[in-house]
Amino acid sequence: MIDLWLVLALLVLPLAVCIAWPLLRSQTRGARPPVESANHSTQAMLYREHLAELEAALESGSVDEAQYASLKNELARKLLAEEGAAYRVSAARSGGRGLLFALAFALPFAAVGLYFSWGAHDDVALYRDIAASHSGQSDMVVEARITQQLRERASTHPQDLSSRYALAQRLLVSNDIEGAVAQYRYIVAHEPEAVNVRAELAQALFFAGGSKMTPDVLSEVNQVLEVQPNNTTALGLAGIAAFDRKDYGGARAFWQRALDQLTPGSNAAQALAAGVARAEKALRGAGEQLAAGEVPSDVPSQGDGDDVADEASRIAVQVTLSGSVQPAPDTPVFVYARTADSPMPLAIVRLTAGELPAEVVLDESRAMMPGRSLSTVNEVQLVARLAIGGNARPAPGDWQGEVKTLSRAQWGKPVHIAIDQKI
Incomplete structure (x- = not known):
């Protein structure tokens, strides 16, 4: 000041x-x-x-x-x-x-x-806090204050879509996915031409659905690609949709188009390169060949071929529910990996209590945001949370289990998490 x-x-x-x-x-x-x-x-x-x-x-x-x-x-x-x-x-x-x-x-x-x-004294103070947050010079108290001030501004200044957009991104990073979806929807409703925001809405909807492609996600992705055929966020989601329906050639094409627009060697490029390699492996497994003129992706790996490259960023987790907990079968269960210094999941899967016990796989296809995936870290925390209130954000009354530290050297081993601790 x-x-x-x-x-x-x-x-x-x-x-x-x-x-x-x-x-x-x-x-x-x-x-x-x-x-x-x-x-x-x-x-x-x-x-x-x-x-x-x-x-x-x-x-x-x-x-x-x-x-x-x-x-x-x-x-x-x-x-x-x-x-x-x-x-x-x-x-x-x-x-x-x-x-x-x-x-x-x-x-x-x-x-x-x-x-x-x-005057705009409060706005100047908020801007400075956000700048400090982006430079990594803030703490949890400042982060909470920023989010609260953005919530208040969204309420008192509904026409300020820039502040609302900043709020949506913060809610997504803090794992309040439903809140982020609501803010993104508001922006898109008032600015239908904001294609990049619509792409982020599709991404938030994907996470809200437990990292599964839904008709809403596909609808938003298609609208984005009609206007911006090279939008990397939409191309990444389109590739996931194609891979889920076993259209491995289509998945490779989408991911390769997105990869071509990123800086070589960046975290986001590495994550997409791993996806391209996975699609190529699936093509070979299905007995298909790459189209004429296509060159297999060059993904750095250790050991013997593509299997090692895939396993390097893959964690298999067995999730069970304590017998003392009796939730409704449709109660959401979120299983995710994160780093110790950020609540933002690197990979997340959504289940229901009725599906437990179950084994889930956290890998590059479950990444929440480009550039933040399992391939970019060497150590994670694993959390399995029963969301009693149905909210993606942790709340009192939820139940969870966790593994506080899991190094990359242990990712290839089976991991078990029992949901037995009440928040």
Whole structure:
């Protein structure tokens, strides 16, 4: 906030100096002999000299009594007129000092007060918090404050779609997927041409459905690709849809188109490259060949071929429910992997309580966002949570089980999580 106060000072202080300048000049002149007093003494002296001359003329008989009286009155009127002008000038120069002092001191305080009352002080503070968050210089308290302030702004300023968009992204990262979907839907309803936001809505809907393709997701993806055929988020989802229906060639084509637009070697590029390699492996397993002109993807791997590359970012988790917990069969169960420093899942699967016990696989196809997947980390936490309230965000009353630390070297081994701890 220091630079803000410096700007305010640069705007207000010069004006205060302009107001105070006449006072400073007046005080400087006050140290000099008063001109008005000197003028008054000179006029009085001249009056006495002229009066003495009139009296001498009267005594000598040069003027009579009537002329003497007339000239004396004229001399007095002249003296009064000159002294009155001098008085008015003096009064004009010395008056109003108190008002100028009051304005010089009150103006800066009034400006600051009006700024806090009418200005965008809260918005500036929020912007600074968000900038600190993006640079990794915030903590959990600041993050919670940012989200709360964005919620309040979305409520009080419904026309501010930029703040609502920032809120949607934060809710998605914090695993409040239903909240993120609601915000994305609001933006798309008011700005149908916001294609990138529609793509993120499709992604949020995909996560809300337990990382499964639904008609809503496909509808949003198709609308995005009609306008932006090379939208990487939509292409990634389209590839997942094609892979799910065993159209491995289509999945490879979608993922390769998205991969071609990304910076080689980036986390997002590595995740998509792994997907392309998986699609090629599935094609070979189905006895199909790559189309003419297509070159197999070059995905770095260790050991023997594609199997090692796939297994390197794959975690199989056996999930069971404690016998002391008796939820409704349709109660959602979220199984996900995350890092210790972020609540954002790297991979997530949605089940229901009626499907337990079950084995799920967390891999690149379950990644929530491009650039954040299992292939980008070497250690994760595993969580299986029974969402009693049906919300993707953890809430009191939910049940969960977890593995606090699982290194990459252990990912190839079976992992068991029992949901037996109440939040």
